[in-house]
Amino acid sequence: xxxxxxxxxxxxxxxxxxxxxxxxxxxxxxxxxxxxxxxxxxxxxxxxxxxxxxxxxxxxxxxxxxxxxxxxxxxxxxxxxxxxxxxxxxxxxxxxxxxxxxxxxxxxxxxxxxxxxxxxxxxxxxxxxxxxxxxxxxxxxxxxxxxxxxxxxxxxxxxxxxxxxxxxxxxxxxxxxxxxxxxxxxxxxxxxxxxxxxxxxxxxxxxxxxxxxxxxxxxxxxxxxxxxxxxxxxxxxxxxxxxxxxxxxxxxxxxxxxxxxxxxxxxxxxxxxxxxxxxxxxxxxxxxxxxxxxxxxxxxxxxxxxxxxxxxxxxxxxxxxxxxxxxxxxxxxxxxxxxxxxxxxxxxxxxxxxxxxx
Numbered sequence: 061x062x063x064x065x066x067x068x069x070x071x072x073x074x075x076x077x078x079x080x081x082x083x084x085x086x087x088x089x090x091x092x093x094x095x096x097x098x099x100x101x102x103x104x105x106x107x108x109x110x111x112x113x114x115x116x117x118x119x120x121x122x123x124x125x126x127x128x129x130x131x132x133x134x135x136x137x138x139x140x141x142x143x144x145x146x147x148x149x150x151x152x153x154x155x156x157x158x159x160x161x162x163x164x165x166x167x168x169x170x171x172x173x174x175x176x177x178x179x180x181x182x183x184x185x186x187x188x189x190x191x192x193x194x195x196x197x198x199x200x201x202x203x204x205x206x207x208x209x210x211x212x213x214x215x216x217x218x219x220x221x222x223x224x225x226x227x228x229x230x231x232x233x234x235x236x237x238x239x240x241x242x243x244x245x246x247x248x249x250x251x252x253x254x255x256x257x258x259x260x261x262x263x264x265x266x267x268x269x270x271x272x273x274x275x276x277x278x279x280x281x282x283x284x285x286x287x288x289x290x291x292x293x294x295x296x297x298x299x300x301x302x303x304x305x306x307x308x309x310x311x312x313x314x315x316x317x318x319x320x321x322x323x324x325x326x327x328x329x330x331x332x333x334x335x336x337x338x339x340x341x342x343x344x345x346x347x348x349x350x351x352x353x354x355x356x357x358x359x360x361x362x363x364x365x366x367x368x369x370x371x372x373x374x375x376x377x378x379x380x381x382x383x384x385x386x387x388x389x390x391x392x393x394x395x396x397x398x399x400x401x402x403x404x405x406x407x408x409x410x411x412x413x414x415x416x417x418x
Contacts, residue, residue: 061149062097062130063140064308065220067175067213068149071164072157074098080155081141087210092138092217093336099146135363136384138336139217144170151175156184165189174198175216176209221335222310222359226260226267227302228253229295229353230316231275231288236400242269244405246319246412253316257283259323263330265312268305270298295353296365296374303362310335315353319408320394329356334386338364341380344393350385351396352376 069077081096088094134140142149145163148170155178157164164187171193177186177200186194201209230242230253242253250258257267269280273288286305290297295315302311312330314321325342334340338361341350353376361379368379390396399408 061127061147062142063095063134063137065139065217066142066149067140067151067153068142068144068147068170069153069155070144070167070171071155072160074143074145076155076157077143077145080153083206084141084210084213087207088214088217091214091336093136095134095137095140096143097140097147098143132363135360136338139213139220154178154190156180156186156190161187168193176201176212178203178206178209222308224265224310224312224330224333224356225302225306226257226265226312226314227286227298228256228260228267228269228314228316229298230269231271231298232294232316237405238402241399242316244319244399246408252319254281254283256314256316256318256321259321259326260312260314262323263327268302270302293374296369296376299357299376300362300365300369303357303359303365307362308359310356310358312356313353315398317398317400318354318396319399319412320397321354322395325354325395329354329388332386332388334358337384337386339380339383339385341385341387342396343387343389344396345389345391347393349377349381350387352380353398354396355380 069080078096078098081094085094085096140149144152144167148167151173152171153176154164154171154174168189171190174190174194175198177190177194177198179186179200179202181202181204199212232241234241243251245255246252247255253269257269260267267283268286269283271285271287273291275285275287277285279285286298286302288297289301289304293300295313299311299313302313310333312326314326329340329342332340333356335358337358339355339357341352341355343350355376361383364379364383365376368374373379397408399405
């Protein structure tokens, strides 16, 4: 209803529900970004208020809002907790509180998937209407086991990390090179687009090759193709097209003009993946900005890309340098060294011959 990882908390007063959330948030620390949704308990609405760092945004008028706005606003978060006294969610946490039994019973139809039940003690009886809605997957705890409750929830959030897929950017016009960069052969006998795709597959990723809208084939040697849906936008349009293909996946985006890329460099990027942020990117220590075309983009980047596009910007680097990104600095910048001209191609070929004389 709000997020792919969500719980509504039921069965007790609003202050205790919020207290449970605060305990979970404290246990999460900096590992995850959590959001709590509650009703406005003020008698009169004074408009919209939002604070970002030191800036406070206020508006006397309130804008129209619906469930789509709910989901769009929650892109940056890792999990959502909802006050069940006011709003439902796809999964539930129920705290047994005899004083709130009648209130909970009025909402019994919202108890569709009880994930966790918390009793005051072992002897406390579970209400019949709650018992009827419990399943084998419902985990039961007591108040004294709250640390275990936190642990179960945090492990669930961790297991909900989006699947990572690979996108090899191979749809450029290669005007400076004078020939299709995706078909150049640097190592072995395969063109670079297939060489990188197989590197990604060796790491357990499903790989896709990005091509222009007019590309004739649906796959290349069995590797599926994602055609640009936003034309003449280069890598920016290709990344958005990948998210349009699967908005729930994270995408390891790799340009085809990186001749020195290795399995180790990709594996390290994956190992350092920053799922709570927008992206994970490499940066050479002597360069001012990270490299956006060997980067992992999380699903929350999709909304960010579209937002920048609505402002008139279509540069992936501008997105990542103005977003929450984990930057991995490297002393040896060969992993992010790209080749765009015949002169650079000759230089890269000579370097590879020296490194791999066979």
